[in-house]
Amino acid sequence: MFYRDERLALFIDGSNLYAAAKSLGFDIDYKLLREEFKRRGKLLRA
Numbered sequence: 001m002f003y004r005d006e007r008l009a010l011f012i013d014g015s016n017l018y019a020a021a022k023s024l025g026f027d028i029d030y031k032l033l034r035e036e037f038k039r040r041g042k043l044l045r046a
Helices: 014-024 030-040
Strands: 007-009 042-045
Parallel strands (some): 007 042
16 A cells, blocks of 8 residues: 555566566556556656
């Protein structure tokens, strides 16, 4: 759970996340993922 005024930084290892998603058979919408973190807190950098 995040507090609305909590500062967040999102670091994604793109190649490993892509490989894991591909092996599990789904795609990741990175823009939607970023928007979800922005909605849950104060996103400083993504």
